[in-house]
Amino acid sequence: MTRTPNIRQESDSYAVTAEFYDILQADEDEARVRRLYGREIAEARSGVLDIGAGTGRVTMLALADSWADVHAVEPARAMRTSLLTRLATLPAEQRDRVTVHPHPLDETALHAVADVAVCHNMIGCLPPAVRGRLWSAISRALTPGGSLFVQLPPARLPVRTVVRLLTDKRVGAHVYGGRMTMSAAGYRIRTRADYWVRTADDVLREHTETFWMWPATRARLVGELAPHGFVPLPGRDDSELLAVALRGRR
Numbered sequence: 624m625t626r627t628p629n630i631r632q633e634s635d636s637y638a639v640t641a642e643f644y645d646i647l648q649a650d651e652d653e654a655r656v657r658r659l660y661g662r663e664i665a666e667a668r669s670g671v672l673d674i675g676a677g678t679g680r681v682t683m684l685a686l687a688d689s690w691a692d693v694h695a696v697e698p699a700r701a702m703r704t705s706l707l708t709r710l711a712t713l714p715a716e717q718r719d720r721v722t723v724h725p726h727p728l729d730e731t732a733l734h735a736v737a738d739v740a741v742c743h744n745m746i747g748c749l750p751p752a753v754r755g756r757l758w759s760a761i762s763r764a765l766t767p768g769g770s771l772f773v774q775l776p777p778a779r780l781p782v783r784t785v786v787r788l789l790t791d792k793r794v795g796a797h798v799y800g801g802r803m804t805m806s807a808a809g810y811r812i813r814t815r816a817d818y819w820v821r822t823a824d825d826v827l828r829e830h831t832e833t834f835w836m837w838p839a840t841r842a843r844l845v846g847e848l849a850p851h852g853f854v855p856l857p858g859r860d861d862s863e864l865l866a867v868a869l870r871g872r873r
C-alpha cells in the first residue's frame with residue numbers, strides 16, 4: 624500500500640543564509656565541533672542524533688569518526704539542500720547509515736535511536752516553549768543513559784549592539800563576506816546577518832536575513848532539562864558546552 628505523503632508548510636528560514644553559511648563559517652566551526660563533541664561522537668554505539676543539523680557539520684563528523692547510525696534532523700529546506708548535496712558525495716557505506724528527518728525533532732517519531740545527541744548552535748534559536756517540547760522529544764529519542772551535548776546560547780541580552788565581522792573568503796574572482804549584528808529587542812536578541820559578494824572594484828550583491836534568539840543561562844537549561852530525566856555529566860566543564868545524561872543504565 625502506498626502511503627500518502629505528509630504535506631506540511633516548509634520552513635523557508637535560512638533561505639538567504641544557506642548560500643553563505645559554509646563558505647564563511649565552516650573552517651572555524653569544524654574545529655569547534657571536533658573539540659566539543661569529537662570524543663563522545665567517536666564512542667557512540669547505537670546512534671548519533673544531530674538536532675538542527677544545518678549543512679551537516681556534526682553529521683559529517685559522526686559519519687567519518689563513528690560506526691553508529693546517524694539521524695540528522697533539519698526542518699529548513701535551504702539548509703537541508705546543502706546537507707543532502709554533501710551526503711550525495713559520500714561512499715554508500717556512510718550514506719546508508721544516515722537518515723535525514725525534514726521536520727522539527729518534536730514532530731518526528733524517533734524513539735531510543737541514539738546514545739549521543741548534539742544541539743550545536745541551535746538552542747538559542749528556540750523560544751522557551753519550543754525548547755520545552757524539544758527536551759521532551761530528545762528524552763524519547765535517546766536510549767537510557769544516553770548523553771546530550773548542547774552548545775550554550777548567549778546567557779543574557781547584549782547591553783549594547785554587538786557586531787561580528789566574518790572572515791572574507793575568496794572564490795575565484797569574487798570575495799564573499801558577512802557580518803552579524805546582535806541587539807536586544809525586549810526579551811529577545813535580534814540577529815541581523817548581512818552578506819555580500821564583491822570584486823576588487825565593485826559590490827556585486829548584498830543580502831540580509833534576520834533571526835530571533837532567546838538567551839538562556841546554563842542554570843536555566845539544567846533546570847528545564849531536569850524534569851525530562853537529564854542530569855549534568857561530571858567532568859565535561861567547558862564554558863561553551865552543557866553536557867547532560869538521561870538517567871538510566873546505558
Ligand SMILES: C[S@@+](CC[C@H](N)C(=O)[O-])C[C@H]1O[C@@H](n2cnc3c(N)ncnc32)[C@H](O)[C@@H]1O
Nearest residue numbers: 674675676677696698699702727728743744745
Ligand atoms: C543556526 S542553525 C545551525 C545549524 C548547524 N547545527 C550548524 O551549527 O552548522 C540552527 C538550525 O536548527 C534548525 N532547527 C530549528 N528548530 C529546530 C527543531 N525544533 N528541531 C530541529 N532543528 C531545528 C534550523 O532549521 C537551523 O538549520
